[in-house]
Every structure is written in structure tokens, then in C-alpha cells.
Amino acid sequence: MNEKLFTHQIPDPAPMGCYSPKDVIFLLKNLNGLMAETDLETREQKIQSGGHYSEMLPIEYEPTKDYLDLFHLTLQESARKVAKAVGIVAEQILQKKGSEMVLVSLARAGTPIGILIKRYLLEKHDLDLPHYSISIIRGRGIDENALLYILQNHSPAKIQFIDGWTGKGAITQVLNQACLEFNAKYNWELDDDLAVLADPGHCVKTFGTREDFLIPSACLNSTVSGLVSRTVLRQDLIGDKEFHGARFYEELLKVEVSNLFIDTISKEFSYLSQESLGCLNNTVEAEVSWQGLKSLRRIQERYGIKDINFIKPGIGETTRVLLRRLPERVLVDSIENNNLKHIMLLCQDKGVPIEEYPDLTYSCCGIVKELS
Structure with missing residues (x-):
């Protein structure tokens, strides 16, 4: 046992x-x-003049009735498709890590996907795995105290990191670096493999699909993610032995759909079989080509965007831009794309x-407005 972990x-x-x-x-x-x-x-203004996004919280978007109706419609239409992607990624995780593992979702988009993977493995394999949601922040790294807590309580189980989707792969890179640093500091062997439901950026090996389709949990903010805000890291608020912080929006309990989302997708697991998850193959390692990031560099050049982080690719990231940033424009692959109804409504x-x-x-990219 590594004593450094327990000091x-x-x-x-x-x-x-x-x-x-x-x-x-x-x-x-x-x-x-x-x-x-x-x-x-x-x-x-603060972010673009050097402030860090993790030191502030945006005001939660209150969805219109039309937008909420669209969420419920999308959930019904895509439940089977989401469930299948969950099954595919869950089976891959099980093949790679075995039954002695802890599921660790990256808050907050990873949390509902982690719950779905946990429920799938319980229903299909009778495995009741521990599942935690922890903070990771671009430019700040992962919550080391959260990792220490998990290892102190579950060592030597393997950790499987989970997120909702990939954009340009920024969080993938943050996770890679964070695991390198953690392993060097604590003489440990954390695996930085990140499992996601959708990998349109082609930047991870473990995924349910690479199609950039609408995951209903990407439509909304805290009301579909356990009523938890995005995570915060400020020295004046977070002590040495404390976890990264977040707000709990208890005042939104009447309008939350977090558990409805989970229950609706989970009901579809009974229709899935090993045959229906046919694209599993032990011998094929998925290629990580960073295809998405390469295409964003072309967009950056074409539009003269100074910072590639102003380009938010994919349906999930574009939704976030529209809900909590100041967007300049949205690029879409086709105005007729049925996956983009909620994007069109928000625009x-x-x-x-x-x-x-x-x-x-x-399917789309959101461009953040550059403020002079």
C-alpha cells in the first residue's frame, strides 16, 4: 500500500x-x-481579460416552455439510441478494466452518463460499482483531494473516468496531464483513459459513438445534471483538504428533469442484447486522430479567431455557448439537420x-464573441 496516499x-x-x-x-x-x-x-469581460471561468458562476438559463417541450420530445425520440451508446461504452469499460473498478464522472456533463453506465452494469452484469462525480477544470487540473478520497476508500480498485462527450479534446488533455502529475507525486498508476458517450472530436479510445448527435442531457444546465452548478475553484472558498466547489440549486427542484432523464434511458436497457451492440470488438483499438481539432484550426484561420478556445465544437459545446457565454454566431453543417432543433430555438x-x-x-460549432 502506498503510504503517501494516506498522509x-x-x-x-x-x-x-x-x-x-x-x-x-x-x-x-x-x-x-x-x-x-x-x-x-x-x-x-472578466474571462477575456484574464480572469478564469472557474472563479465565477454564470446565471442559470431558465428554459422557455417551447425549449422544455423540445427537450421532452428529444428524450422520447433518442432514448433507445442513447441507451445503445451507453451499452457499447459500458461493455468496453468492463472489457478493459474488469469488475474491480470505480466509476469517476467529470462534473457536470459526465455525471448523468456515469449514472447510466453504472445502472447498465448493474442491470446487465449484476455489478454494483461505486460512482463518484468530481471536478476537472481547464487550466487548473483535476481535484486532487477527490482522487485521494476515492483511492483512500477503494484502493486498489481501478478508476474509470467518464464524461458526456468530446469537443476539441481540451478536457482529455487536461486529464492526461493531471494523471501524469498525480502519478509522479504519489507513485501511483492512474489510467487516464476517458470514456464518453459521444466522441465527435476523435480524441478518445473509449466511446459509444463518434456521431455528433443530440444527447438530451446536453440541452439543459443543472436541471438535467442533479441541480449542481459547474465547478468552482477559488482559494478564498476552498480549503487545503476540501473538494472543489459548486452550487446546489435547491430552488429549482420543481423543474428538475435529472432523474426523469436517467429513468427514461435506463428503461431501454432491457431491449439491448450483446448482438444489438454489435460494434464491440476486442481486437480493434479505436484510432485517436484529433480530426476535430484539425478542422477547428481551419475555422480559426478562416474567421481570424485569435484564440481557438473561442470555438466550441459539437452539439453539447454549442449548447453551452448559447446557455452561458456570449455567442457571435453558430456554424451548422446543414440548416436541415434534425439534431439541431434546440440550437435553432436558442439562436x-x-x-x-x-x-x-x-x-x-x-454537426455545429458555437463561436464566442470576442470583446475588445
Whole structure:
């Protein structure tokens, strides 16, 4: 046993979010009452003038009735497709890691996908695996205290990291670097493999699909992710032995659809068989080509965008731009793309121009407005 892991004992987390603790335990500090949300314009100014996004919280978008109706319709239409992608990625994880593992979702988009993978493995393989949701932040790294807590409670089980989807692969790279640093510091062997439901960026090996399709949990913010905000890291709020922080939006309990999303997809698992998940193959290792990132560099050049991080690729990332950044425009592969109904609604709602860009690797890209 590595003694270094146990010199810094991490206290148990307080309950957080609206999921059952049987589905997931959030390793996050509740920041309710400790910080206020920042309006979009102020937040964007601060980010573009050197502030870090993890030090502020955006105001939660309140969806219109039309938008919520679209979420429910999309959920019904895509439930079987999402369930199949969950099954494919869950079976791959099991093949690679075996039954002695801990599922670790990256908050917050990874959390519902991690719960679905946990439920699939319980239903299909009678495996009740521990599942945690922890914070990872671009430019700041992963929550080391959360990793220490998991290893202190479950060592020597293997950790499997989970996220919702890939964009240009920024979080994949942050995770790679964080694991290298953690392993060097603690003389450990964390596997940086990231499993995702959808990998349109071609930047991970473990995925359910590479199609850039609409995952219903990408449509909304906290109301489909356990009522938890995006994660926060500020030295004045987070102590040495504390987890990264987040807000718990208890005031939105009446409009949350987190558990509805999970239950609706989980009902479809009974229709899945090994045969229906036919693209599993032990001998083929998926190629990581970073195809998405290469295509974004062409967009960056064409539009004269100074920072590639201003380009948010894929349906999930474009949705995030429209919900919590100031978008300049949205590029779509085709105006007729049925996966983009909620994108079109949000653009219409916020007056954001849409431009057809037929050579996209993704279904769409959101471009953040550059503020002078």
C-alpha cells in the first residue's frame, strides 16, 4: 500500500445534488450562500481579460416552455439510441478494466452518463460499482483531494473516468496531464483513459459513438445534471483538504428533469442484447486522430479567431455557448439537420446568427464573441 496516499486524509463529503446516493456521490463542496452568480456580459469581460471561468458562476438559463417541450420530445425520440451508446461504452469499460473498478464522472456533463453506465452494469452484469462525480477544470487540473478520497476508500480498485462527450479534446488533455502529475507525486498508476458517450472530436479510445448527435442531457444546465452548478475553484472558498466547489440549486427542484432523464434511458436497457451492440470488438483499438481539432484550426484561420478556445465544437459545446457565454454566431453543417432543433430555438431566442458551413467535422460549432 502506498503510504503517501494516506498522509493527507480527506473527510467524507456532505450530501449534494438531487440524485440518489445509490446512483452517484458528488465529491464537491456546497458553496450555497458563499458566492453569487455573475451576469453574462460581466463574466465574459472578466474571462477575456484574464480572469478564469472557474472563479465565477454564470446565471442559470431558465428554459422557455417551447425549449422544455423540445427537450421532452428529444428524450422520447433518442432514448433507445442513447441507451445503445451507453451499452457499447459500458461493455468496453468492463472489457478493459474488469469488475474491480470505480466509476469517476467529470462534473457536470459526465455525471448523468456515469449514472447510466453504472445502472447498465448493474442491470446487465449484476455489478454494483461505486460512482463518484468530481471536478476537472481547464487550466487548473483535476481535484486532487477527490482522487485521494476515492483511492483512500477503494484502493486498489481501478478508476474509470467518464464524461458526456468530446469537443476539441481540451478536457482529455487536461486529464492526461493531471494523471501524469498525480502519478509522479504519489507513485501511483492512474489510467487516464476517458470514456464518453459521444466522441465527435476523435480524441478518445473509449466511446459509444463518434456521431455528433443530440444527447438530451446536453440541452439543459443543472436541471438535467442533479441541480449542481459547474465547478468552482477559488482559494478564498476552498480549503487545503476540501473538494472543489459548486452550487446546489435547491430552488429549482420543481423543474428538475435529472432523474426523469436517467429513468427514461435506463428503461431501454432491457431491449439491448450483446448482438444489438454489435460494434464491440476486442481486437480493434479505436484510432485517436484529433480530426476535430484539425478542422477547428481551419475555422480559426478562416474567421481570424485569435484564440481557438473561442470555438466550441459539437452539439453539447454549442449548447453551452448559447446557455452561458456570449455567442457571435453558430456554424451548422446543414440548416436541415434534425439534431439541431434546440440550437435553432436558442439562436432564435437570443438573436444569434446561424451560418451554414458544409465541411464541418461536427454537426455545429458555437463561436464566442470576442470583446475588445
